[in-house]
Every structure is written in C-alpha cells, then in structure tokens.
Amino acid sequence: MTKKKIVVLGAGYAGLRTVKGLQKKGLDAEITLINKNSYHYEATQLHEVAAGTEPAKKISFEIKDVIDESKVNFIQDEVTTINHEAQEVSLKEGEKVSYDYLVVALGFESESFGIPGVDEFGWPLVDIKTAEAAKAQLDKNLQNYKVSKDPKDLSIVVCGAGFTSIEYLGEISNRLPKLADKFDFPMDKVKVTCIEAMPKLLPMFSEKLASYGIDVLEKRGVEFIVGTPIKEIKESSVVYEQDGELKEIEASTIIWTTGVRGSSVVGASGFEERRGRVMVEPDLTVKGQPNVFMIGDVSAVMDEASGRPYPTTAQIALVQADYVVEAMANKFSGTEPNLFEFKSAGTVASLGNNDGIGHTMNKDFKGYIASVMKKGIVDKSLLQTGTPSVLLKKGRFDFYH
Numbered sequence: 001m002t003k004k005k006i007v008v009l010g011a012g013y014a015g016l017r018t019v020k021g022l023q024k025k026g027l028d029a030e031i032t033l034i035n036k037n038s039y040h041y042e043a044t045q046l047h048e049v050a051a052g053t054e055p056a057k058k059i060s061f062e063i064k065d066v067i068d069e070s071k072v073n074f075i076q077d078e079v080t081t082i083n084h085e086a087q088e089v090s091l092k093e094g095e096k097v098s099y100d101y102l103v104v105a106l107g108f109e110s111e112s113f114g115i116p117g118v119d120e121f122g123w124p125l126v127d128i129k130t131a132e133a134a135k136a137q138l139d140k141n142l143q144n145y146k147v148s149k150d151p152k153d154l155s156i157v158v159c160g161a162g163f164t165s166i167e168y169l170g171e172i173s174n175r176l177p178k179l180a181d182k183f184d185f186p187m188d189k190v191k192v193t194c195i196e197a198m199p200k201l202l203p204m205f206s207e208k209l210a211s212y213g214i215d216v217l218e219k220r221g222v223e224f225i226v227g228t229p230i231k232e233i234k235e236s237s238v239v240y241e242q243d244g245e246l247k248e249i250e251a252s253t254i255i256w257t258t259g260v261r262g263s264s265v266v267g268a269s270g271f272e273e274r275r276g277r278v279m280v281e282p283d284l285t286v287k288g289q290p291n292v293f294m295i296g297d298v299s300a301v302m303d304e305a306s307g308r309p310y311p312t313t314a315q316i317a318l319v320q321a322d323y324v325v326e327a328m329a330n331k332f333s334g335t336e337p338n339l340f341e342f343k344s345a346g347t348v349a350s351l352g353n354n355d356g357i358g359h360t361m362n363k364d365f366k367g368y369i370a371s372v373m374k375k376g377i378v379d380k381s382l383l384q385t386g387t388p389s390v391l392l393k394k395g396r397f398d399f400y401h
C-alpha cells in the first residue's frame, strides 16, 4: 500500500516545528516540507537586522541542518496556490505536489491597508530581505547627510506603535549614537518619530509598564505622535491626520510596521479568509476539509474568553504545531484528537539589548530582567525549531553587562 502523503507548507515557527515533531513521531507517511528559502529565520528578531545590531545569519539557520532528510523530503520553492479539489499544491517552478494531509503554515506579509504609497515608499520588516533592505536604506540616508545636509536624511519615521515598531525603536535608538560616529552626523539633528493611529500606546501592557517603555524610548529621543492615523506615504514624507487636519512629516527613512496579514496564497486558493487568515475549527482544520490544518499567521483561532481571535505570535504558532503533530497521529490511528487549547505564557518586548518590558505569571517585569527574559524566549524557540547545535551557534547568551 502506498504511504499517505503529509505536506507542510512553510518553514517558519509553525511549519518547521510541525516537521520536527512529525519526523520524530515515526508515522507511516511520506513527509514533504515546502519553503521558498533554504533557511528558517526568527521572525521575532527582524528588528535587530533592520537596525543593524545583528547580521541576518545570527537570526537564521539552514533547514537542512535540522530536518532528517531520510524522513523528510525538502522542496525549496514558492507555493502559488492550493487546489483543494485535486488535493494538490502548485509551485512557482511549475511542479505540482499532491497531498493526503496538508499543513498550511505560510506565515505573514506586510499589510498596506490600501494606504497610498505604502508599497512604493514604506520599508516593511517582514522577512530577511526586507529587514536587510530597511537597514541599507537607513545607512544610505544617514551616510548621505554629510553631503546633502538635508534634515530629511536624519529623519526616521516608524509607522504604527505595535510590538515590531517598539522593538525596532528600542534597537535603533540604542544604535544611533554608534551610527553617528560611523557616518559622522550630528546626533542632535537626528529625529525619530513614531506615528500611531490609536490614542493609547502599548495597550497590551499595564499603564505602569507602558509608561516605563514609552519613557525609556522618549529619553533616547523618540517622539510619539498618537491618535493620528497615517493617510499616505510619499517618497520622503508621511501624511497623517490629527484633529481632522492632514499633517506631513518629512523623512528619508520610513519604516512600515503597522501590522501584518497572513499569506496571500490563502486568498488566492479560495479559502474563506480575512486579511489572509482563516477562522479554523477547534481542531485547527479548515471547515469542511478535515485533512487541511491551518496554523501560524494564516490561522485565526477564536479566544472564547475575549470573543476575538488570539493575536498571531511565535508563541501560539509553536503551540499549534505541537497540537497538529498529535492530531495527525490521531488521524493515522483513527482516534479522536483533543481540541486545541492555548493559554498565553505572557508577553515580552525588548527595548534594545538590555532593557525591556514584559508580563508573565501575573507579574510585570521591566528593565534588565525583562531583556533577559526575552533572550530566554529566543533561545527556547531556537531549540523548538532548531537543534542544540543551532542554539549554541545562534543563541543569546550575553546576559551579563
């Protein structure tokens, strides 16, 4: 009898963790992993690459270093569509891969919300390529100031004040004095502005913790403009609305971190979705397709307590992956899986290398201890998606300052 085919799409936190679990489980199945790059990257650390505090290789590792190729067939290619009727995945290079069971873990993309100019002039932080491009753009502008003497070249606007923005601001505000030495520009002429649509900053944290975080960043020179939705991005300026009036701020570097959406492959494949996310069943499968799991940033899992889907995070993606491995084993043994359950272990945001804010075990943490916690989380996820050797090479062990 031919073996059943399990195909996993995407080697981010959700996909790679699933494949690691499946290869260990020893199911009588042919396992295929499809990913557009040869490497996995720690998406939670992209702000470090964009700010230039870490090179891309520090936050990424080769997929072949962690999968067992005697058990998993790895195809490096881009998924274009999923055909549910034919149970087949189409790839950019023309190959078609059929499946009996599918795990869709295609991750996230930048979201422009239809705001004009975002795709042309905003620099998103969604993968290694975009993070490196944002760094190159910033370096070029800062370096150019010496010749241009144009204030825009020393002006950075960070759009939105979500986690990615706050962590990027923490990183870049720490690094700017070093860049001023390197590129010889006056620090007192640097302008870093964060523009946020909502009236309140860091609403996911307590008032005390949020004001600590804002204070740290303001002391490093970041200016927050809040309650001001961005309306347009131009080549060297950002237009936002304040009290019903349109205002404009000039900047050569415009970082677009106002939120993300799930992979557009999901919509292109006809799944019922909103912003690239599919509301999944309690066992993480797609309604009417019990052999198709959706996990990570392409899935929306209802949090019954809040009545809203859980936010997409690396944490939930990893928990979903472990669940899918067990649920898949259930499918092979013909037993009923338990339903997916998730309890957040908390949240931590870094503010540069040795500061941060976090909430876990019903307690708030700030400063150095929060930054140590964040490094611990990164190290743990490297073990969950990688191997002990990956952890040793890429882990964060600079706890002491």
Ligand code: NAD
Pocket (backbone or CB within 6 Å): 044, 113, 115, 159, 160, 161, 162, 163, 164, 165, 167, 195, 196, 197, 198, 228, 229, 230, 231, 257, 258, 259, 260, 311, 312, 313, 347, 348, 349, 350
């Ligand atoms: P986000 O959705 O968390 O934040 C985006 C911010 O941009 C929001 O505050 C939103 O109000 C603002 N915004 C949206 N449109 C705007 C506009 N037109 N003008 C001005 N502001 C606007 O997005 P993110 O930071 O990219 O994070 C994506 C997901 O990844 C989230 O679920 C987040 O929790 C998670 N994440 C977690 C961590 C962590 O735990 N340390 C780090 C990074 C990302």
